[in-house]
Amino acid sequence: MKKRTLAALLGTLTALSSVAPTMAQAAENTEEYTVTFCRTQDSTMESDIFSILKDESYEDNRWTRLIADRLGINVKYLWIAPNEEQQTQKFNAAVAAGTIPDIVCVDKLTLKNLVEADLVVDMGSYFEEYASDLLKSMIESAGEQCVQACTFDGVQYGIPYVDCDIETAQMLWLRQDWMDELGLEAPKTIDDLKGIMDAFMEKVGDGAVGMALCNDLYGNLMDIKGFANAYGAYPRYWVQQDDGTLVYGSTTPEMKQTLEALADLYQNGYLDEEFHVNDGTKAAEDLVNDKCGVLYGWHATALWPLQDNLNQNPDADWRPYQIVTSEESAEVTPGINMMTSSWYAVSSECEHPEALVELLNLYCEKVFDPELNEYSYYANPGDGLEGVWRLSPVSLNSPDKNQQTAKAIAEPLKTGDPGDLYGEQLSMYEYSKAAQDGDTTLWGWNRVFGEGGSQMLLIDYENDENVKLVRDQFYGVATETMSMRKTTLDTVLDEAFIKIITGQTTADEFDNVVESWYSAGGQDMTDEVNEWYQAQQ
Template sequence: MRKSGGQKLLFASLCLCLIITVAACSSGDNSAKESDSAISSESKASNAEGTAQASAPSNADADSKYDPPVEITAVRGINGNYKFNEGESYDNNVWTQAYEQELGIKLKYKWYVDNTQYEQKIGLDIASNDLPDLFSVNSKDFNNLAENGMIADLTEAYNQYASPLLRSVLESDLKSFEALHYNGKLMAIGQPGNLGEQVNVIWIRKDWLDNVGLSAPKTMDDVLQIADAFTTKDPDRNGKNDTFGLALTNQLFGGGFADLAGFAYGYHAYPNIWIKDGSGKIVYGNVQPEMKTVLEKLQNMYKQGLIDPEFGVKDGGKLAEMTTAGKIGMEYGAFWNPGWPLGDSKKADPKAEWMPYTIVSVDGNPAVGAATVGISGFIVANNKFSNPEALIKLANFTLEKGYGKSAETEFSKFMMSEDGKQLFDLAFMTMAPTSKNIDIMHKVSEAVAKKDGAGLRGEEKSTFESAMRWLEHKDPANWVHYNVFGSGDQSAMALIEGYSKNNQIKVNEFYGSPTPTMVDKQATLAKLESEVFTKIIMGGSLNEFDDFVNQWHKLGGDEMTNEVNELSQRN
């Protein structure tokens, strides 16, 4: 069943070279093929395999250059905080110059807006049918565009022009590859996700652990003990009662920073995804009994003062400010958190020794994290565009410069320049092998241990050099790459790899376009859930959870559940 828990893949929003995004990262929600159907996580593998086999290599012209050059229009979301070099812009940079010089493609942006505004802007263009040649959309818009014949069939172009490297990336996960299809035709290019990278780790200030005499957590009871000590035992040794034990925002679950999903996994609860119950029926994780236990634990922590009493009105930005100010010492978050906001904490206080730890369980059964199979953004071609194969060539080019033979040359600068600017931010699209972060971790950790980066290339080389600058000069700006990639078994990516190796990932049983009832009711139910859960944490009766569950079922939950299970059986 092609599935959706309404979660956006988290490789999207932050300016770290460790995160893989599509040009409009705001469109990075989960994949879908058909507007009225879905495929189960156990099914359609054979169909996907057939699709992959149908794309027999025939890429003799994959590297050919347009002569004369072709002018191609596009739109994109941008990182509004990017600092350009003199004379540089989104219209004129190392990528746009190379597109023209090597591919014969003159890329012209009709517009670009901040990533947070992209979906609204492209939605207006779709409504008015005023579309560029190439653009990125979310799964819902992808389905609608394909259904209405507004985007080009890329099947023939893919068969003829896709490089072996592009094929290896797109077809590395057949369910994700199938998500790029509509009625058996390839209609988009997109970045498949790495499931392990969606699972939280626990970020803890090791210097605070040492100050309060505690060790790394092995159970949820240890997590609660650490939270108590970080609140009551003056972990920063400033003589003031001014710290909190666990980071929490008004979003509760999701977002990648101070994300309580990892906390919930410790009690075998699975927020924001669909799971199978003991009978094999697919049910929504947020309304299962385990979630009540999670809320009870958080309520107790709130009563004890281990959680900021104002969390209900603080978003991730406000909590990041508290973290930077040294008021927080433990949070559940994504592997990229050293890039934001923990790196700012390190800059503000060089003694802040943030370390990642694997999620832990309340009992003898290992904690299992949740992830959703999907695509980060759907890049499509206008059906009126006369050169749809240009999208395939741009995808080939992107991968080649980052991970092909060209990565061994001067084109390593395409991923990160010497001054630390992430030049992939300037590319129309960014793509990478799904294993690339783990591959970098292995090579960089080994090179750091030997203090020898010979043979490294592209991101591997720049990441190694950054990690070594941290070790040799203790520059906080370079601590990020050491912590995430270069610190051996304790690096964040090593923990992420461990989740896959140890079967600690539960795959969402629903991904893709929302069902009809989800479209009509899910936003209302999510708002109700947020209000009730926040109220319970802040001292409301736990019985309100049971009332909420009853309301959820009556106000659309039963219909959504039936739709999800019917689609699973149908496919």
């Protein structure tokens, strides 16, 4: 069986959501018309697809032929840019000329600019009228924020390329084989976690690191977000206060408490002395080389860097745990934010705006409908042929695809019978089963989708009454002050945070730097965010 890379799998996971029926087969459309698009070349498509499918190209392939046959739509690319830089240049030129392609996929700032230039149409009514139940259920399952983010002055100008918000939640990864050997139980509090670090470091001896941390303080792994959540701190999130207003999470008293706790860890040798200059690859060396057994990370941490540890030491094992709390009785409060970052929009010059919805309906039918079971042909045929779904001019995620996969394969993994699993669910069953049967090269997949894996932990986060998810409340377009000053303002905070953690200054400096932050533009940014927030209520 060919193993998939992390990038390939995370880009093509399309396990099924079971909440929507198959799209009804419409009467053949006798009217033919052309719909224009643009795209950037994908270098991996040449090796993954075109080198195998000799009779298929961007302009003529199984998807474009299906679209022509079923919908009467001829797909035409106004340009296929060789790279992102040229794509941006060509798109900006088209905007300046007022001649964008009929259907585009853009970020929220670009969408706002298109709206202000009167270059895109209201898609709300078209979506309501034409969207299949399956498409509607997928958009709805991503939450209201992704639709609100493409709504301006009450008008929905886009259709979100939905993604999974719960997968932004942090979790604690621990070296399970050491936990078992030392007779340690799952930690509930920061003190419990420190006890585990003590035990691990004593076991490792020279060169031991208590908790992995790198210089990206807010990345997906080896960062401070999950640790901060224990104290009710949410750096770089906009969180709601008791009075209903939003405050920048990096400036709260809880953040000061977090920094004091991290400074204590640093002073007592739990953190690498050079963490603030080590990138993720460098910081991961302690994990891979059996020098560290604790880190905060995201749901895919098992795939990297922890799989590298198993590749070097097949006896190693890791498990994800809920993030801990600062006090015994406190709620577990992981932070999450809107993962959706792209939206489809339709040019005001397009004669058939409903085409976008019909194309998305068709994509969902072929890739996600469990009754038709056409995933293999239109998405991932397998046997070395990867990512055929990328030939479609439009595509979509199922926001809870990974959680649905974990649920679907749970019982088959116990019985050893895949039953009627197909598509990505079948692949993940096969990977996890092989790992359970001793293939350590596939260990990471089992720790994502198998029993006790990260997807099951995310499901627990959603269902556990002792867990309260705290959401970043700002999902709008960057405000004026954000656009001009946020990067600089964040840098000022981060430099102070590093100095506090490493003992170059005391935690009292936090109050001074926050005061300076507000004076240098933070107050204006906060006012703008709250003005936006009140408009959403």
